[in-house]
Amino acid sequence: MSDRHAENSLLSTLRGLATRVVGAFETVVNPVTEREREYRRIAALCAPFAVLVLVAGLYPLSEVVRISVSAAQYRSVGFSLDAYATLFGDPYYRQVAFDSLWLTTGTTLVSVGLAIPIAHALEKYDLPGEDLLVTLVSFPISLPGIVAAFMILVLFGNNGVVTAVAAALTGSRPTDLAFAVSVPGLFVAFVYSMVPRATLILRGTYAEVDSAAEEAAQALGATPFETFRHVTLPQIRPGITGALILTFRTGLAIFGTLVVIQTLVVWTLQLSRELGVGYDVQVAGAMATVYFVFTFLFTVLGLRYTSAEVGI
């Protein structure tokens, strides 16, 4: 009896939901009030973007999820969690995940740590040639990872300038000092790509800081550091959290740099290797799925449970 009752209430809930969906659809197609017409306009404005995300983003991603649980190579049939068992059971993949996470976390902290004083100097101090400095700091944003890696080779490679100068000063051989193709070199290359982006986000945050409060603190005798600590920092904290989230995402997505400096196998590099001959398409699919779910949850939770500011 109670089953029947539950079934009925479920049915009526579904019916109610269906009515609401159909109602919303009718509102959009056949608006009556001005408010409904506005909803139709909003729907029309968002539609092209939604189509692109659906066709080029969500549908391809669903195919990736499908192959990751496929029972056969190359074709999506049956259901099997073998790929995920490999991913979570094999110590090799655990190592790859661990390496990706510590490298990205470390470079994110360094990049945002550098970006705070850079944004501070650009927004608070009257520096000569400030526009030029802003242009120079922003320039590397447009450089792909492979070029960032080449920049590190130019500085710290076997023929690198810093290497050559250090070798001349210390009398050791350049090849002993070159560290571009090593894990520290990779770390520096990541920072090269991430600092300009972190700076850009924090400059936006700094532009909104209330400078009257800072001047008041200074006039009342606070030292510059105390002013920063107690007046500026609380105002830019949401921006810093936002910068941490976005820079972390940037770092996880880096791939081109790793193609040139292949010293540490991180998630994206391993993913591209899974596509090669003799590797496993299901595992590639599972890796892509795990990556997507991880960054999605990370971003959603980050934005939901912190006061992070993202976007303009």
Next chain:
Amino acid sequence: MRPSPSLSRRFGRSVVTLTLFATVAFLIAPIVLTVVASFATSWTGVLPSGFVTFENWRAVLGLADTIGSQRSMGWSPLFRLPLGGETLTVLVPAELAFSIGLALGGVLINLVVGVPIAYAVARYEFPGREWVNAVSVLPLVPGVILGVAFLRAYPDLSATSFGLIVGYSLLKAPFMVMAVQSEFESMPLQQLEESARSLGASWPRTFLTVIVPNARSGIVSGAIICWALAAAEFNFSYIVWAKGTQPLALFLQRHISNSSFTKAAAAVSMFFFIIVAVTVLLQRVGRRGFDIRGS
């Protein structure tokens, strides 16, 4: 007794300024050195030597037959002009022209999808507006993941020019939305819309002939940024590209990984010049370089 001046009062400003200048040097010095080295014969000592030669550039641009010239830029006919009895074939550097074309295709899609959604978020209040905003300004997936997804979903289409264009447009759409949105937010949208409507223009006509032309500078800079980023897209291209003419970023990678240092420097410098040209264009339309938040 006077309190001793605090550390931050004495050194704070210099330390912060020094961090800025050191980072700018770290970011820019290798760029300058690369451009300098592209005109050098060799680079074995502290600094490149043997100036000034254009051999590296000629080799990279495919204008000279040298060892390793299979890595050089190919030249392909763009169109043929019938001139009297003869035909004049106009040749263009293949990879460069290919990438310029692909990126332009991506920008066209970005204009169609990015401008309207930016307007919806900037102009209207509606339930879920925050989420629409977040989805439109945050990249959905990175290039590598999207590449894998394209290979699975569209096995025949993904390596074609059309596949590359669609992929680029999804990857770079957030930059268009951000550029246009910040322009919209500086405009009195409601007044503009209401004035146009009260003068009898329909809503679609208002949007297309009043709102969009007024947001010109934001749209133009968004288009330039998206174009440059799409022309440089490596990760997605690397995963999906199969055969034929390579996109520019793959051409750069094959030089960085295989060529002599000075030749690779010439290839990378060519790319720098493109970006500098784009930055100058951006400043013409009133923005300070790549002044759009990326992620």
